[in-house]
Amino acid sequence: MAVCIAVIAKENYPLYIRSVPTENELKFHYTVHTSLDVVDEKISAMGKALVDQRELYLGLLYPTEDYKVYGYVTNSKVKFVMVVDSSNTALRDNEIRSMFRKLHNSYTDIMCNPFYNPGDRIHSRAFDNTVTSMMMQVC
Amino acid sequence: MEGLTLSEAEQRYYCDLFSYCDTESTKKVASNGRVLELFRAAQLPNDVVMQIMELCGATRLGYFGRSQFYIALKLVAVAQSGLPLRVESLNTVKDLPLPRFVVSKNEQESRHTALYSSDADNPASYSGVIPPPPGRIQVKKGSVSHDAVQQRTSTDQQESTSPVVSPQQSPPTSPHTWRKHNRHPSGGNNERPLAGPGPFWAPFSEAQPGSSTASDPIWSGHSPPPHQENWVSFADTPPTSALLAMHPASVQDQTTVRTVASATTANEIRRQSSSYDDPWKITDEQRQYYVNQFKTIQPDLNGFIPGSAAKEFFTKSKLPILELSHIWELSDFDKDGALTLDEFCAAFHLVVARKNGYDLPEKLPESLMPKLIDLEDSAEAGEQTAEVGYASSPAEAPPSKSPSMPSLNQTWPELNQSSEQWETFSERSSSSQTLTQFDSNIAPADPDTAIVHPVPIRMTPSKIHMQEMELKRTGSDHANPTSPLLVKPADLPEENKMSSSVKYTAGNTVNGYSSSDSYTSDPEQIGSTVTRQRSHSGTSPDNTAPPPPPPRPHQSHSRSSSLDLNRSFSVTPGQQQAGVVAYPPAVPPRPQPSQGPGPHVHRPVDAEGLIAHTSTSPQQIPEQPNFADFSQFEAFAVSGVSKEDDDEIETHSESLQVEKSSDSASSLRVAKADGRVEDKAPASVPTSAGKGTTPLAPPPKPLRRRLKSEDELRPEAEEHTQKTGVIAAVLASQPSIPRSVGKDKKAIQASIRRNKETNTVLARLNSELQQQLKDVLEERISLEVQLEQLRPFSHL
Numbered sequence: 001m002a003v004c005i006a007v008i009a010k011e012n013y014p015l016y017i018r019s020v021p022t023e024n025e026l027k028f029h030y031t032v033h034t035s036l037d038v039v040d041e042k043i044s045a046m047g048k049a050l051v052d053q054r055e056l057y058l059g060l061l062y063p064t065e066d067y068k069v070y071g072y073v074t075n076s077k078v079k080f081v082m083v084v085d086s087s088n089t090a091l092r093d094n095e096i097r098s099m100f101r102k103l104h105n106s107y108t109d110i111m112c113n114p115f116y117n118p119g120d121r122i123h124s125r126a127f128d129n130t131v132t133s134m135m136m137q138v139c
Numbered sequence: 140m141e142g143l144t145l146s147e148a149e150q151r152y153y154c155d156l157f158s159y160c161d162t163e164s165t166k167k168v169a170s171n172g173r174v175l176e177l178f179r180a181a182q183l184p185n186d187v188v189m190q191i192m193e194l195c196g197a198t199r200l201g202y203f204g205r206s207q208f209y210i211a212l213k214l215v216a217v218a219q220s221g222l223p224l225r226v227e228s229l230n231t232v233k234d235l236p237l238p239r240f241v242v243s244k245n246e247q248e249s250r251h252t253a254l255y256s257s258d259a260d261n262p263a264s265y266s267g268v269i270p271p272p273p274g275r276i277q278v279k280k281g282s283v284s285h286d287a288v289q290q291r292t293s294t295d296q297q298e299s300t301s302p303v304v305s306p307q308q309s310p311p312t313s314p315h316t317w318r319k320h321n322r323h324p325s326g327g328n329n330e331r332p333l334a335g336p337g338p339f340w341a342p343f344s345e346a347q348p349g350s351s352t353a354s355d356p357i358w359s360g361h362s363p364p365p366h367q368e369n370w371v372s373f374a375d376t377p378p379t380s381a382l383l384a385m386h387p388a389s390v391q392d393q394t395t396v397r398t399v400a401s402a403t404t405a406n407e408i409r410r411q412s413s414s415y416d417d418p419w420k421i422t423d424e425q426r427q428y429y430v431n432q433f434k435t436i437q438p439d440l441n442g443f444i445p446g447s448a449a450k451e452f453f454t455k456s457k458l459p460i461l462e463l464s465h466i467w468e469l470s471d472f473d474k475d476g477a478l479t480l481d482e483f484c485a486a487f488h489l490v491v492a493r494k495n496g497y498d499l500p501e502k503l504p505e506s507l508m509p510k511l512i513d514l515e516d517s518a519e520a521g522e523q524t525a526e527v528g529y530a531s532s533p534a535e536a537p538p539s540k541s542p543s544m545p546s547l548n549q550t551w552p553e554l555n556q557s558s559e560q561w562e563t564f565s566e567r568s569s570s571s572q573t574l575t576q577f578d579s580n581i582a583p584a585d586p587d588t589a590i591v592h593p594v595p596i597r598m599t600p601s602k603i604h605m606q607e608m609e610l611k612r613t614g615s616d617h618a619n620p621t622s623p624l625l626v627k628p629a630d631l632p633e634e635n636k637m638s639s640s641v642k643y644t645a646g647n648t649v650n651g652y653s654s655s656d657s658y659t660s661d662p663e664q665i666g667s668t669v670t671r672q673r674s675h676s677g678t679s680p681d682n683t684a685p686p687p688p689p690p691r692p693h694q695s696h697s698r699s700s701s702l703d704l705n706r707s708f709s710v711t712p713g714q715q716q717a718g719v720v721a722y723p724p725a726v727p728p729r730p731q732p733s734q735g736p737g738p739h740v741h742r743p744v745d746a747e748g749l750i751a752h753t754s755t756s757p758q759q760i761p762e763q764p765n766f767a768d769f770s771q772f773e774a775f776a777v778s779g780v781s782k783e784d785d786d787e788i789e790t791h792s793e794s795l796q797v798e799k800s801s802d803s804a805s806s807l808r809v810a811k812a813d814g815r816v817e818d819k820a821p822a823s824v825p826t827s828a829g830k831g832t833t834p835l836a837p838p839p840k841p842l843r844r845r846l847k848s849e850d851e852l853r854p855e856a857e858e859h860t861q862k863t864g865v866i867a868a869v870l871a872s873q874p875s876i877p878r879s880v881g882k883d884k885k886a887i888q889a890s891i892r893r894n895k896e897t898n899t900v901l902a903r904l905n906s907e908l909q910q911q912l913k914d915v916l917e918e919r920i921s922l923e924v925q926l927e928q929l930r931p932f933s934h935l
Contacts, residue, residue: 108474112446112471113464114467115450115463115464116464123464124464124465124468125468126468
């Protein structure tokens with residue numbers, strides 16, 4: 001389960017960021033911010049690769065002692081960053097992929113909403129529910 | 140049996156009833172249970188029911204086909220009207236009221252039957268049948284409702300004006316418009332569709348009373364009682380009953396299509412309405428209103444309202460965008476960014492509710508869900524495929540939907556569209572499953588598990604190690620290896636450069652002692668990293684040996700210096716010059732062949748060794764007669780060795796002097812040194828006489844001493860301090876030696892011996908220190924590398 005999930009817009013500002021509340025959230029914000037560099041690096045490394053879901057999933061961006069950061073980028077350069085606790089049972093890569101897929105689906109649902117202006121912060125309850133289902137269940 | 144002619148109302152009614160009974164959506168057979176239930180609700184005596192069943196042929200067939208069902212219903216009507224049950228009565232009886240089906244707690248069905256019996260239009264009789272619900276005027280209902288229905292369905296154009304107004308008005312106000320329309324009479328046809336299904340629904344919704352009371356407050360609160368009748372009459376009807384009313388055009392068209400549609404809608408509506416009661420039900424009027432609104436945007440009831448149009452429309456309701464966004468999320472079931480009729484009605488209903496002060500639900504209420512396709516039983520195969528598509532993605536599995544029933548055929552393309560989307564999802568999921576399988580094959584090479592085992596500490600191991608691990612699992616993650624590999628190899632050369640530079644810089648500094656302490660404190664891991672680093676550094680450009688240790692003065696003082704020393708010895712006795720300090724005092728080159736290799740072996744030096752020296756120095760005096768022996772010894776060619784020994788000793792002492800000049804000498808050492816100096820001084824004198832003789836002086840003695848020192852010096856603990864002690868002693872002795880004047884040969888020889896011993900000791904000490912220095916430098920490099928590794932994470 002993720003500890004922090006963030007949706008970053010194309011211009012690298014956050015559309016949605018949510019962390020497990022017990023942690024020092026600022027640390028996760030900072031981590032997500034720093035991971036953007038790695039995301040950009042991977043995007044540029046991929047070049048003009050054919051758009052495939054595999055390329056959407058960036059994989060492990062970088063590990064630290066406490067947690068691992070995974071990235072996912074959509075075709076419109078909207079990035080999803082997920083911070084997972086390392087002490088957790090090592091989440092399989094597939095699980096991370098499926099979580100990202102769910103996130104992506106929820107995000108597209110939001111985009112379909114005509115009342116949502118792309119670029120606004122995401123306030124959707126449905127999206128919140130999706131994210132909550134993925135977050136760690138920390139009391 | 141054949142040739143059953145039904146009036147239109149009857150036909151509709153029967154069709155709805157049939158679809159209600161058609162629990163399995165076969166459209167062919169009505170489930171017996173439902174039929175029996177229906178017949179029980181008809182409040183007919185059992186034998187009559189049996190008779191009816193026989194007559195309609197169901198008993199013959201064993202099931203209720205549509206025709207049988209219709210016949211049965213007709214017979215029920217016949218029976219209820221008190222006519223004898225005859226087959227002939229099916230067609231002969233005219234103006235037969237529609238069969239009434241009474242459910243126990245239901246008061247509405249009688250009301251609705253009253254609707255149906257509008258032909259007869261004797262409201263009074265029905266009001267008697269129906270206990271008057273609070274605030275409801277049954278009598279008016281029939282007419283008003285019919286009118287309302289009429290108006291609704293027929294006056295689309297007139298209502299086109301209302302949409303302009305309506306969005307800003309809550310639906311409760313819409314009855315005004317409707318009532319306006321009520322004044323416009325229209326053909327009676329249009330009321331049929333609503334009337335048909337309307338009463339039909341009521342009998343079979345057990346929850347109706349509750350729902351009616353529940354839904355009433357919603358709307359009645361905002362509508363004055365006179366309106367209630369309009370609303371109330373349809374408040375009890377399940378919202379989807381309005382579905383039938385929604386399609387006036389099609390209704391007026393082929394009956395079969397409509398009946399089929401209505402049957403299927405009836406089916407779902409049945410199910411949905413009978414399951415619960417909630418405030419979210421859409422009444423018929425509301426439904427009609429919504430439909431009309433829909434039509435203003437999208438004339439085709441089967442079509443979509445694009446998101447932008449819907450946004451504009453709902454923005455007119457002046458709800459905050461956030462709420463509208465939420466309403467959209469709730470109502471756009473298939474998440475296609477467009478609203479079908481049902482979705483639109485649901486959205487509109489939510490807007491209305493919100494405007495009336497009701498909080499938006501978190502999930503779409505069932506009554507608002509697009510009910511055209513039930514999850515449990517889908518009337519259409521297409522829907523089923525869509526459902527399957529949804530099932531593949533359970534996370535986003537709203538019930539598959541299609542627009543209103545009559546337009547099922549038209550909605551199939553939409554369904555197929557969405558099902559394609561769903562199929563793509565399923566494809567994706569399957570592809571991901573393939574990916575999953577692929578990954579699972581490489582599961583053992585999961586990065587973390589792969590990394591963990593070789594390295595006890597995950598994050599602290601050197602970057603090199605992580606790179607090794609990354610290289611090992613090249614096959615596992617497609618993306619993962621690339622990045623670390625991309626990142627790491629770039630860092631590797633940097634690290635190597637850095638390590639090499641570090642080594643070089645460290646080599647240039649003499650920090651052996653301090654680093655050695657830290658080295659001992661961090662055993663394995665650093666050792667391991669160091670080993671790895673060594674392995675890598677072995678290939679790196681800094682493979683070259685560490686920079687040469689601090690200048691080895693003794694190198695500079697090679698053999699050539701021996702002569703100088705000898706010369707100095709010859710000179711120093713008379714000079715006491717500090718200038719000659721550079722050279723060991725006048726220590727005659729003593730043949731200490733055994734001491735030659737000795738110094739390199741016996742690094743550890745004891746003060747005891749010195750003491751031994753000093754203690755033996757007096758012994759040297761009696762050994763002075765051996766000086767002559769020295770010459771003998773020297774005679775057979777140990778001179779070179781002795782010279783070397785002398786040189787070594789001298790160079791050692793000199794080097795020590797140079798290197799360890801900072802060391803402070805203890806008084807004891809100084810005393811010893813003085814003793815030695817004294818010994819050396821006299822020794823220097825005789826050596827001045829002859830070079831090389833004195834070195835030979837007491838080879839055995841030095842041997843013995845050396846042996847002793849060997850024994851003493853074997854334990855290498857406290858090397859450093861001992862060495863420093865020795866060095867200090869030697870250094871202290873050095874300057875004093877030149878000052879000694881006129882020392883006898885023995886003293887000189889003794890001093891020579893001592894010097895040589897110290898030389899050996901110091902040489903050994905030097906080599907060991909060099910080794911330690913190397914180790915410490917490597918450790919430092921490893922630590923710095925680790926620091927480098929940690930640094931990127933800190934600033935990332």
